[in-house]
Amino acid sequence: MxxxxxxxxxxxxxxxxxxxxxxxxxxxxxxxxxxxxxxxxxxxxxxxxxxxxxxxxxxxxxxxxxxxxxxxxxxxxxxxxxxxxxxxxxxxxxxxxxxxxxxxxxxxxxxxxxxxxxxxxxxxxxxxxxVADAYESKVGELIYGEVKKQTKEGFIIDLGDGAEAYLAKDETIPKEMLRPKQRISAILYNVNREGRGAQLLLSRAKPEMLIALMKKEVPEIAEEIIEIRAAARQPGVRAKISVKTNDHRIDPVGACIGMRGTRIQAVQQELNGERIDVVVWSDDPAQYIASALEPADVSGIVIDEDAHSADIIFATNEQLARAIGSQGQNVRLASELTGYKLDMMLEDEYRSRQESEAQQYVDMFVQRLDIDQELAAALVEMGFTSLEEVAYVPAETFDEIGLDEETVVALQERAKEAALTDVLRQQESIKQATEELLGMEGMTPEIAQALAQRGIATLDDLADQAIDDIVDIDGLNEAKAGQLIMKARESWFN
Missing domain, CATH: 3.30.1480.10 (NusA, N-terminal domain)
Known part of the structure; x- marks a missing residue:
């Protein structure tokens, strides 16, 4: 034996x-x-x-x-x-x-x-x-193969040398027809080392497919003279790709399009006629967003860096319609490309909103600082939007609106008192909320305080939340957030 x-x-x-x-x-x-x-x-x-x-x-x-x-x-x-x-x-x-x-x-x-x-x-x-060892280093690269057979959910692609890959139907370009024996290219986006399911996963719909094709067709990209910064796609319909030149003598857009459009047309043909906009990348967010929204002409852009959003202002309905594009394609792809949430509006609408916001600040200063409308409006016009700003800026800041020293001292003292009152009120609210939330199973003092700071002060408040609303809090993940929300909802069913 x-x-x-x-x-x-x-x-x-x-x-x-x-x-x-x-x-x-x-x-x-x-x-x-x-x-x-x-x-x-x-x-x-x-x-x-x-x-x-x-x-x-x-x-x-x-x-x-x-x-x-x-x-x-x-x-x-x-x-x-x-x-x-x-x-x-x-x-x-x-x-x-x-x-x-x-x-x-x-x-x-x-x-x-x-x-x-x-x-x-x-x-x-x-x-x-x-197989995993052979293809691990090729993730993100363009892979060529032959359609071996079609399954209910996708296609088996023969890569040669005994290796097979899987192309799911939702990773193909809409309306394209793939037949057995047909040669295709796709991006390898994942290598599954586990024993279950397909091992090599392909996609023709991801933005990485567009990036890989551009590298193949544009030598300057492969040589890193031109750098691809981002890409966004609606597969088979439209795409945007932003590029930056590392050599000021070379036009990045012209190099990507090629003589008489030969380079970009080769990419479009591979992507089933997908229209591709080449955008010049800029480290100035406003300039970058304006370029991404072409062919529309932007009248103005107001950036909110903290919220990573931007108000885009247009002079006419025609330009606004161009920026939005058919079924919202243009603005959606521009938003994905730049990473900014874009709020589109006409000049009249923007002015009206600005006036409404300014009036809210005026009313707040009138009520909290016990001053007249004229002085409150002057503060807002100077750019003040909070009590803390009024309380702690240098006294000489108020010289441009002609306030004497005594008035400035009195104004800043009122602002400090009002701001302190708000802080104490908020701390008391947080304390009360923390005590109620801490009674929950699985709750920690840090999470309870973070929830309270967001105005989630009771079990009902927490029960009303969605997982996405609180999952960014330190100490929470999707599973933990879901458990806390469901625990808070038990009182509804009881």
């Missing part, structure tokens, strides 16, 4: 290209499974822990049964555990593994059959590992 084991190891290793050690390990697992099936399957020792050791030179093997030494209170599985009180404490400690050699099963028909199953599985794992 020992010679038979060595023969199996040698044969499988040579035929399948799997290491001898991997085959030995698979045989050891198979012998463990066969031993348990014969000796322990229908006994109270079905949970027995076994180990088989094969001599790599002779093929002889021995079988050992194992027991883990555990504390008395943890002794729940006598088949594979020893209580510390049942063994010699001078010889054994908690966590040790006690072994006893037991009868070995013959390497007969049952053991050989189980061994075959285990070896086949090991071979599959080894083959997947080889």
């Amino acid at each position: 020992s010679r038979e084991i060595l023969t199996v190891v040698e044969t499988v290793s040579n035929e399948k290209g799997v290491s001898r050690e991997a085959i030995f390990q698979a045989l050891e697992q198979a012998l463990v499974a066969a031993t348990k099936k014969k000796f322990y399957e229908n006994t109270t020792a079905s949970e027995a822990r076994l180990r088989v050791e094969i001599d790599r030179k002779t093929g002889d093997y021995r079988t050992f049964r194992q027991w883990e030494v555990v504390a008395d209170e943890d002794h729940e599985m006598p088949a594979c555990q020893d209580a510390i009180s049942d063994v010699d404490p001078s010889e054994w400690s908690i966590g040790d593994i006690r072994e006893l050699e037991v009868e070995s099963i013959e390497f007969g028909r049952i053991a050989a059959q189980i061994a075959k199953q285990v070896i086949v599985q090991k071979i599959r794992e080894a083959e997947r590992a080889l």
Whole structure:
């Protein structure tokens, strides 16, 4: 039998290209499974822990049964555990593994059959590992293959040399028809090393596909003279890609389009006629957004860096319609490309909104500082929007509206008192809210305080939230946020 084991190891290793050690390990697992099936399957020792050791030179093997030494209170599985009180404490400690050699099963028909199953599985794992190793470094690159067959959810792509990839239908370009034997290109976006599901995952719909094709068609990009900064796509319809030149003598847009549009047309043809806008990247957000919204002419842009949003102002309805584009394509892609939330409006609408916001600040100053409308309007016109700003700016700041020193001192004292009152009120609210929220299972003081600072002061407030509303709080992830929200909602059902 020992010679038979060595023969199996040698044969499988040579035929399948799997290491001898991997085959030995698979045989050891198979012998463990066969031993348990014969000796322990229908006994109270079905949970027995076994180990088989094969001599790599002779093929002889021995079988050992194992027991883990555990504390008395943890002794729940006598088949594979020893209580510390049942063994010699001078010889054994908690966590040790006690072994006893037991009868070995013959390497007969049952053991050989189980061994075959285990070896086949090991071979599959080894083959997947080889494919993963070969393609891991190619993630993000353009891959070429032939459509092998169509499944219900996608396509199997033959890459050659025994490697296959999977292209899901929702990763194809809408309305394109792929047929068996057809040669295609796609981006490799993931290598799945787990034993389930497709291993090499392709896409023709992701922005990375556009980037890879541009690198292929534009030598200046491959040579890093021109740099791609971002890309956004509505697959098969329209796309935007932003580029930056590292050589001021080269026009990045002209280089990407090519003589008479030959370069960009080659990319469009590969993407089923997708229209591609090449945008010049700029480190000035306003300039970058204006370029991304072309062919529309922008009258003005107001950037909010903190919120990563921008108000885009247009002089006419025609320009506004151009900026929005058919079914909102242009503004949606511009937003994805720049990373800014874009709010589009006409000049009249913007002025009206500005006046409304300014009036809110005027009313707040009139009420909280006990001043007249004229002075409040002057403060807003100077750019003041909060009590803290009025309270702590240098006194000479107010010279331009002609306030005397005494009035400035009085004004800033009022502003400090009002701001302090707001802080104390907020702290009290946070304290009260924290006490209620802290009673929840799974809540921490830090999370409760962060919720309270956002105005989530009661269990009902928390129950009204969506996961996305609070998941950015330190200490929370999607699962934890969901658990807290559902816990808060229990009162509704009770």
